Amino acid sequence: MLNKKGRPQGEKPDAREALIKAARYKFLNKAYDKVSIRELAQYAGVNSAMIKYYFESKEGLYRAMIMEVTGQVIGNIKSRLQSGDFMSVEGFFRSFVDVIKQSPEFPLLMLKEVMLGQGVSRQYLIEQLSQTHVKVIDQVFEHFHAKGRIKAGVDPKMFRMSLMSLTLNPWYMRELLGIIEGVDYDDAFLERLIAHNTLLIEQGFFVGEDHE
Amino acid sequence: MLNKKGRPQGEKPDAREALIKAARYKFLNKAYDKVSIRELAQYAGVNSAMIKYYFESKEGLYRAMIMEVTGQVIGNIKSRLQSGDFMSVEGFFRSFVDVIKQSPEFPLLMLKEVMLGQGVSRQYLIEQLSQTHVKVIDQVFEHFHAKGRIKAGVDPKMFRMSLMSLTLNPWYMRELLGIIEGVDYDDAFLERLIAHNTLLIEQGFFVGEDHE
DNA sequence: CTATGATTTAATCACCTGATTAAATTCTTG
DNA sequence: CAAGAATTTAATCAGGTGATTAAATCATAG
Numbered sequence: 001m002l003n004k005k006g007r008p009q010g011e012k013p014d015a016r017e018a019l020i021k022a023a024r025y026k027f028l029n030k031a032y033d034k035v036s037i038r039e040l041a042q043y044a045g046v047n048s049a050m051i052k053y054y055f056e057s058k059e060g061l062y063r064a065m066i067m068e069v070t071g072q073v074i075g076n077i078k079s080r081l082q083s084g085d086f087m088s089v090e091g092f093f094r095s096f097v098d099v100i101k102q103s104p105e106f107p108l109l110m111l112k113e114v115m116l117g118q119g120v121s122r123q124y125l126i127e128q129l130s131q132t133h134v135k136v137i138d139q140v141f142e143h144f145h146a147k148g149r150i151k152a153g154v155d156p157k158m159f160r161m162s163l164m165s166l167t168l169n170p171w172y173m174r175e176l177l178g179i180i181e182g183v184d185y186d187d188a189f190l191e192r193l194i195a196h197n198t199l200l201i202e203q204g205f206f207v208g209e210d211h212e
Numbered sequence: 213m214l215n216k217k218g219r220p221q222g223e224k225p226d227a228r229e230a231l232i233k234a235a236r237y238k239f240l241n242k243a244y245d246k247v248s249i250r251e252l253a254q255y256a257g258v259n260s261a262m263i264k265y266y267f268e269s270k271e272g273l274y275r276a277m278i279m280e281v282t283g284q285v286i287g288n289i290k291s292r293l294q295s296g297d298f299m300s301v302e303g304f305f306r307s308f309v310d311v312i313k314q315s316p317e318f319p320l321l322m323l324k325e326v327m328l329g330q331g332v333s334r335q336y337l338i339e340q341l342s343q344t345h346v347k348v349i350d351q352v353f354e355h356f357h358a359k360g361r362i363k364a365g366v367d368p369k370m371f372r373m374s375l376m377s378l379t380l381n382p383w384y385m386r387e388l389l390g391i392i393e394g395v396d397y398d399d400a401f402l403e404r405l406i407a408h409n410t411l412l413i414e415q416g417f418f419v420g421e422d423h424e
Numbered sequence: 425c426t427a428t429g430a431t432t433t434a435a436t437c438a439c440c441t442g443a444t445t446a447a448a449t450t451c452t453t454g
Numbered sequence: 455c456a457a458g459a460a461t462t463t464a465a466t467c468a469g470g471t472g473a474t475t476a477a478a479t480c481a482t483a484g
Contacts, residue, residue: 031328115324164385172327196366
């Protein structure tokens with residue numbers, strides 16, 4: 001057994017970044033426990049001990065990755081909040097699709113974490129969700145309700161449930177739909193989705209004055 | 213070390229059933245790998261070797277449990293299909309809630325399996341879903357489309373997407389909503405959900421002749 | 425009662441996991 | 455160039471996992 005320790009020459013120093021990237025890729029389609037630190041390290045081209053060095057533990061790496069992805073999504077949503085992009089029904093659906101397109105891992109990562117996370121970063125994610133997605137929808141409702149554009153009797157909580165369902169679920173079903181009938185989430189499909197959802201919500205919940 | 217082998221007296225003989233029940237409970241809120249065969253066996257009040265005896269392996273037990281839960285749901289849906297319960301919008305939403313209420317583990321188990329199952333029973337579940345939920349919705353669409361009750365330009369695939377989202381997503385969000393604002397999925401809540409979804413779909417996709 | 429097969433047990437196995445270490449190498453900077 | 459800090463390595467560790475076994479017990483038919 002030869003003993004050759006130390007770093008080989010001419011290697012990239014950015015093990016940390018490589019590990020985050022590997023985590024982002026590996027944790028997406030596999031269960032947490034099915035991803036070993038050796039697998040992560042190999043994919044990142046890095047020694048597995050670097051996980052402890054930079055993140056203290058496997059869970060630390062996972063949490064850091066979740067923070068990064070979530071941070072991107074939350075930041076993106078917050079900047080759009082100020083721009084008023086969400087203040088039309090179509091704008092809401094379009095903005096949401098745009099945000100997710102930039103971090104397509106997010107819905108599934110979030111769902112997995114909220115559903116079966118054992119405290120790894122569950123509380124954090126739930127808080128972030130409460131303050132963004134939920135909050136945005138409630139603001140949209142308030143906006144139109146104040147203008148008298150929402151039909152009488154529409155329950156704001158149920159309004160929110162519908163909008164969350166229509167925006168999130170298509171992303172959960174992405175792989176399923178791909179398998180059972182080859183649906184491709186390309187731009188054309190997403191445009192149809194936006195138009196379809198917009199129509200549904202405007203016809204279903206808005207009074208008929210004029211749409212948009 | 214004392215050596216006391218064999219079965220104690222007066223024990224229930226139905227280890228198989230106890231194990232399925234334990235699997236149904238334990239696999240629901242925990243990731244597959246976080247549930248050990250020792251934990252399953254202890255919860256079932258049974259020796260862990262019984263898993264091999266009856267199911268060949270941990271994965272065999274898991275698969276058997278999935279089959280049981282899925283079988284109940286599929287059977288329930290199929291019997292309702294013949295009764296025509298689904299042939300109104302409200303009937304569709306009400307029937308779906310009724311079915312899920314009887315097997316509330318199903319949506320999450322299915323989602324976990326489709327999302328991150330590594331072939332354990334993924335293909336089976338996808339086929340079953342294609343032949344029931346998807347098929348039911350397509351039949352509902354056909355039914356009303358043939359009667360000219362569906363608005364022009366409504367894409368059947370998107371129609372299906374909406375109905376799947378509105379029926380499934382509330383169950384995925386159950387725990388999240390419970391945490392962030394104490395929503396309880398009691399009968400009153402489910403009735404509001406049914407009424408809300410019915411209104412949304414009828415107003416959004418149906419022509420205005422008369423609703424039900 | 426007895427023999428046979430089904431069931432259940434305690435104990436053990438090999439293996440993989442995440443974590444950790446001490447040494448080797450590289451980088452920085454004076 | 456030299457010294458100290460930062461980074462990276464191979465190797466190892468303890469612990470838990472699913473699987474497996476041989477023996478013990480139970481149920482049952484004759």
